[in-house]
Amino acid sequence: MGGMCIRCGQKVEDESGVAFGYIHKNLRLADDEVARLRDKDLKNLLRHKKLILVLDLDHTLLNSTRLADISAEESYLKDQREVLPDALRSNLFKLDWIHMMTKLRPFVHTFLKEASSLFEMYIYTMGERPYALEMASLLDPGGIYFHSRVIAQSDSTRRHQKGLDVVLGQESAVLILDDTEVVWGKHRENLILMDRYHFFTSSCRQFGLKCKSLSEQKSDENEAEGALASVLEVLQRIHRLFFDPERGDNIMERDVRQVLKTVRKEILKGCKIVFTGVIPIQCQPENHHYWKLAEKLGATFSTEVDDTVTHVVSMNDKTEKSRQAVREKKFLVHPRWIEAANYLWRKPPEENFPVSS
Incomplete structure (x- = not known):
């Protein structure tokens, strides 16, 4: 720390190890010290029946926009704040000092409260530190959930990537909630991918969405059925399975990634899929992508529509296999049905994903 070893007090010349500046300015830990602390932390966590949860900010727990990017249709958020519904007003923040407006995702306070009893929680954002700390104060005004565990862009060891090397926890005990898979190149087995929260118009534009934003529709996610409520149930289930007293193995050797994989495979278990007009011939x-995703969710596959097939996934209802699905009363669904299953962590109603020509 500050060029000095925190254990022996000797001056350290090289830049080996990993920087943990978010915990204490200039703190850098050698690899063996990181390993020691992770082992110690794991024992302590498991003793308290807790795991680690790493939370992304933008589009996962909240949505922010620059004040200058607020559209005419959503200007009521600035100009008519006093007439906004209580649920919206209490979770909408105009942050003049950073020229931004932030909307917390519905259910986020309940989510954090419930999750905190099961997990030690970190914030990890690709945003800059002042922004990260400001968002942490909105989410956790009492400072009871995150403490110093707020990781920003400058804390990452690889540019444009997030990594668990800056989290003081064993990877086998870490789950991640994030809306962006690509930034977790080395840790996708820990990741629960979140459906993006697009409250503001600028957020929709950023991702090329042509639809109106929630703010323009004067609407919002449903608290009880939204993404955070759904994923909380998943986290609770994973936690129960990990700490199941009926398991006969050594708890120190358990791996939450295996539990996550098992739970994920239950989503489309029993579904046998035929693809038609979706996968290019070459x-x-x-x-x-859709095959691998459905497989990850527990589906099996066939190349022909036989008696064992339950679903035909197509983008065109005029293909022969699509017509056969209709004739034989199989479910004919658009590929978005698989995407929805991945985000919802349950098999979505097939009728919500019709196929047209």
């Missing part, structure tokens, strides 16, 4: 089916 592509190996098992390498296609």
